[in-house]
Amino acid sequence: MRKVSLTCICCPLGCPLEVTLEEGKDPVVRGHTCPKGHEYGRTEVTVPTRTLTTVLPVPGGDPAMVPVKTAAPIPKEAILPAMEALKGVTLTPPVALGQVVVRDIAGTGVDLISTREIPVK
Amino acid sequence: MNQPELVIIGGGPAGLAAAIAARKAGVEDLLVLEREDHLGGILNQCIHNGFGLHTFGEELTGPEYAARYMARARELDIPCYTGATVLDLGRDKTITALSPDRGLFQLKPRAVILAMGCRERPRGALNIPGFRPAGVYTAGTAQRLVNLEGKMPGRRVVILGSGDIGLIMARRMTLEGAKVEAVAELLPYSGGLQRNIVQCLQDFGIPLLLSHTVVEVHGQRRVTGVTLAQVENGRPIPGTEQYYPCDTLLLSCGLLPENELSRQAGVELSPVTGGPVVSEELETSIPGVFAAGNVLHVHDLVDFVSQEATAAGENAAAYLRGEAPAGEALPIQTGAGVRYTVPAALDKGRTGPVTLRFRVDRPYKKKAVVLTAEGQPVLRRVRPVLAPGEMETLTLTPAQAAACRKAETLTLSLEEVSP
Numbered sequence: 001m002r003k004v005s006l007t008c009i010c011c012p013l014g015c016p017l018e019v020t021l022e023e024g025k026d027p028v029v030r031g032h033t034c035p036k037g038h039e040y041g042r043t044e045v046t047v048p049t050r051t052l053t054t055v056l057p058v059p060g061g062d063p064a065m066v067p068v069k070t071a072a073p074i075p076k077e078a079i080l081p082a083m084e085a086l087k088g089v090t091l092t093p094p095v096a097l098g099q100v101v102v103r104d105i106a107g108t109g110v111d112l113i114s115t116r117e118i119p120v121k
Numbered sequence: 122m123n124q125p126e127l128v129i130i131g132g133g134p135a136g137l138a139a140a141i142a143a144r145k146a147g148v149e150d151l152l153v154l155e156r157e158d159h160l161g162g163i164l165n166q167c168i169h170n171g172f173g174l175h176t177f178g179e180e181l182t183g184p185e186y187a188a189r190y191m192a193r194a195r196e197l198d199i200p201c202y203t204g205a206t207v208l209d210l211g212r213d214k215t216i217t218a219l220s221p222d223r224g225l226f227q228l229k230p231r232a233v234i235l236a237m238g239c240r241e242r243p244r245g246a247l248n249i250p251g252f253r254p255a256g257v258y259t260a261g262t263a264q265r266l267v268n269l270e271g272k273m274p275g276r277r278v279v280i281l282g283s284g285d286i287g288l289i290m291a292r293r294m295t296l297e298g299a300k301v302e303a304v305a306e307l308l309p310y311s312g313g314l315q316r317n318i319v320q321c322l323q324d325f326g327i328p329l330l331l332s333h334t335v336v337e338v339h340g341q342r343r344v345t346g347v348t349l350a351q352v353e354n355g356r357p358i359p360g361t362e363q364y365y366p367c368d369t370l371l372l373s374c375g376l377l378p379e380n381e382l383s384r385q386a387g388v389e390l391s392p393v394t395g396g397p398v399v400s401e402e403l404e405t406s407i408p409g410v411f412a413a414g415n416v417l418h419v420h421d422l423v424d425f426v427s428q429e430a431t432a433a434g435e436n437a438a439a440y441l442r443g444e445a446p447a448g449e450a451l452p453i454q455t456g457a458g459v460r461y462t463v464p465a466a467l468d469k470g471r472t473g474p475v476t477l478r479f480r481v482d483r484p485y486k487k488k489a490v491v492l493t494a495e496g497q498p499v500l501r502r503v504r505p506v507l508a509p510g511e512m513e514t515l516t517l518t519p520a521q522a523a524a525c526r527k528a529e530t531l532t533l534s535l536e537e538v539s540p
Contacts, residue, residue, distance in 0.1 A: 007323075009316040013506045033505075050320060053168045053182055054296060055268050063159070065271045067168035067184050076324065083296050097188055115168065116184035 004045050010036040017041040049073035052082055053115070056101065061093035062121035066114050068101055074108040082106040093120045125152040125200075126441055128216055128228055130207050130382065131236035133162020134423050135414025135430040137190040139234045142434030144197045148441060152228070153194075153201040154218055160194070160201055161187035162238055163261070164423065166268045169289055171316070175424035186423060210386040214409060232409040232437045235383055235397065236430060239376040239415035241286075249281075251337045256344030260286040260373035267293055275369025279347050280304040281335050283311035283318075284510075285421070287373025292321035294371075301325070302365045305333040305349050310484055312375075312510040314421075335370065336362060344368055376419045386410065393461040394418040400450060401468040401475065402436040403429070411437050418463050418478070421512055425478065429463075432476075451526065456493075456534025458482055460509075469526050475517040479533060481507045488535040490515060494528035503538055 001022045008015040013033065019041045020028040029041035043049075053069045074082065085106045095101070095118040102112040127148050129136045132155030140153050159165060164172070167183030174180055177189070194201065205220035216228040241259040258266075258274050264286065266272045276299050280287045283306040291301045304322060309332045311318055322329050330349065336357050337348040347370055351361035378396040380388070389398045389406035396417040397405040404411050413433035414426040448470020453462045462479040477492075485507040492500040492515065499521050507513065515533075517525065525531055 007315060007319060009314075009319045011315075014315040050324070051170050051180070052296075053170055055168060055271065057271050063269055065269055067182060067268065069168075069170060069182055079296070079324075097185070115182040116165075116188065 006041060006044055008032060008037045008040055010034070010040050019045045021045060048076040050076050050079055052079055052105075052112075054083065054086065056086065057090045058093050058095055058118050059090060060121055061091075061095065061118040063118070064121070066091060066095050066101070066118045067116050068112050069115050070105060070108070071100075071111045071113050074105070074110050078106050078108050082108070082112075086112075091118075093118050125150045125228060125230050127151040127232045127234065127437055128230040129153045129234045129236055130210070130216070131155065131162065131238060131414075131416070132157075132160040132201055132203065133236065133238050133414070134164055134187065134190065134426045135238065135416070135433075136162070136234070136236035137187075137194055138427040138430035139236055139411075139413055139434035139437070140199045140201075141190065141193050141197060142431040143234075143438045144199055144434075146435050146438030148438045151199065152230075153199060154205045154207055154216070155201060155203045156206045158204050160191050160203060166261075166265050167289075168268050169293075172423050175422065176427055183423075190427070207382055210382040212387045212407060214386075214407070232411070232440050234430075234433050234437055235380075235388075235405070235410065235412040235416050236414050236433075237379045237382065237416045239378045239419050241372070242375045242377055244372060249335050249338060251339065252341050254338065254340040254342055254344050256340070256368050257338065257370045257372070260284075260290045260371045263290055263369075263371050264293065267297060273297055273299065274371075275299065275344075275367070277302065277367040278369045278371060279335075279349070279365050279367045280371045280373060282306065282373035282375070283313050283329060283331075284373040284375060285313045285317050287371060288313045288317040288321040290371055290373070291327050292325065295325045295327070299369075301327045302367055303328045303330055303349065305330045305335060307334045307352055307355075308332070310508075314510070338370060339364075344370055376415065378416050378419060380416060383412070383416070388412075391461065391465065394463070396463075399464050400466055401464045401471055402440075403433045403464065404436065404440070409437075409440055411440075418461070418480075421510065425512065425514070428476070429478075451528070451531055453477070454530065454532040455479075456532045458485065458488065458507075458535030459533050462533055467522070467526055467531065471526070472519065473522065474519050475522045475525075477515040477517065477533065479513050479515070481509055481513065481535065484508045485535060487538050489538050491534055491536050492517070492521075492525070493532050493534070494525050495530055499524050501536075507535070 006017040097117045164183035164187035172186040209217040339346040346366040350357035413430035450466040
């Protein structure tokens, strides 16, 4: 049995959560004051995910950097490997808004997409 | 179009929403002036997600949120001059501006919407002792360097101030390979969103030191380290100093509405918000000059900026049509716990609902927000938690608003909730 302390992020209340994990059983959340908090506590200890946002260089673009994000949240532990995988990646303008710029980032099955239109300078 | 009827100063989220609303309300000749080469304002460098939950029901990044408004402005054929800096705004609404392709030019609109946004509190305003080496940046400047210019301001970082931009930059710098040693916050609580404390600091093991400040910046040519100390009653506690080697100090110590132009024009400013004092129509002390967004008061959510600016655009359109809504102004007094309200007064001559935005002076748990007219409560809302970092909104129904408008005195305050 393992107990994890979390602070809920669903609203400004920031309830202190305590999640008890036991092999083969559903996690038990305590300290939440709403259903959203319960759900957050459960997923945060089982499969925490985050949307990664960063920028990539677009030499010759206006501007020469394009903001990008993962098309869906990826596992928290894939964030740093994803950044590693993006080292040295550059794009060619024009880049369309929503364009897939990297497929299946760091083996997560999730694509990286552009969040801004970058025309040729 | 030589003389637009309406000029909007600023092409960020506030300016774009105001222009779109004014055009939809029938203003033909309008113009947006934007100092940067691109529209979108600060959203362009806010590449993280979490924008637009209220407006679009989905989490967008800053550039995506801006793109929606830019597309709408394009559809409505709203003229925008980019690279155009306004140098002066006169009391008679004469605008003097400068741009590389148009040179120096003057405009004399009948109405103006101020949408210049805000600035970060600079180092000079913080009174940090020590030398003035390179490597001290505001968090927003670092954000611009990293996200728009692809340049890293440093490799080993300490951040002073736990506002959202500071927290967001702690994560950004970490993702780009820097080591963020600590985030120091003078107050005993963070001004940032809980979500950012968890996802930007805790996710990466970055310590948040509450009740701490920078007492010394080391280094002559470049920052070599900072000394942090614990603070009590606003004073560093001797013996608690700790040295942190670093090459960069980022400052995230609050935002100030950018009202240099408003001041030149003689617009009355609030000493509490730093923005113009506005009527229910969001009109400043100069008739025909409206204000919305961060230039009026600093917001935490862009959705509310867009809403406020939409109202300003519609009200400017009504002003241009010659509709005179302005009855007698009924000031809203701020009672216990309330720092300010926007608007600062209701208009006795108006009808319809009212959106009041306000901030509290410190964190509270379980308090009632009460609006009283002549000592009688008109509206009472119990809030489980209130924090200075989270703007509060109170919406009055037309009936509640009508009850307020009849009164001689109005007060917004926090009250105890009986158990």
